[in-house]
Amino acid sequence: MNTQEFLNVLQENRHKSLLFEYQPGNLVKANYHITEVKNITVDSVDCGTGTDFWKETVVQLWESPSEIGKTEFMSASKALGILNKVDRIKPMVKDAELKLEYGNDGFHTAQLYVSGYSASDEALKFTLSVHRTDCKAKETCGVPETTEENNLKTTLTSCAPGSGCC
Known part of the structure; x- marks a missing residue:
């Protein structure tokens, strides 16, 4: 999913709770915050001397230890407000691949891809996944x-x- 697609889904579901499933059955807890948005440029050389270049948007999620036990998730509207504010300060590349950076005591910090999403009357849930190296x-x-x-x-x-x- 690219950055613009993510923003569009948030806009379409702005009044819903925003959930992230980082492993099957495991959600980022409701005490999460969006702590950083990174505009990443990758300029690489692979093991066969091939070069590549691309951009990514990385949104970092962090669970606040001072809000353990919180049960109300951030709304898609609030997340959209944060991302729009970031975009005014440091414009995001809208066609860049979007990744969510997350980790907790039981899950190593990783940059996760959006592999899908679902919406109910109350919540918007993004399913995250890892891609293997190749x-x-x-x-x-x-x-x-x-x-x-x-x-x-x-x-x-x-x-x-x-x-x-x-």
Whole structure:
């Protein structure tokens, strides 16, 4: 989901409680705050010497320890207000991929992708997920396209020292 799509969904559901499911059945607690919005530029070189460039928007969620036990979630309207204020100060790239950065005592901090959302009469829930790392230079490194189960074995043998891959 890109930044503009996220903003549009918030606008369409502005009077609903805003929930984030970071793992199946696990929600970011109601005491969360939006603590930072990052405009990220990635300028990269992969292991096959291929270059890439893209932008991302990262919205950081943090659970306030002083509000443990809070039961009322932030509204989509409040989140939209925060993001619009940020956009006036540091404009967000609207077609950039959106990620939510989150972690707690039982879940390592990670940048999570929006894999879907659902809306009921009362709440808007975004489902978050991780993407696995991958070799972008499979052809250059001699890593054949295989099933996910065999990818690890193939990568370990194909990206060995002296194979042409990092």
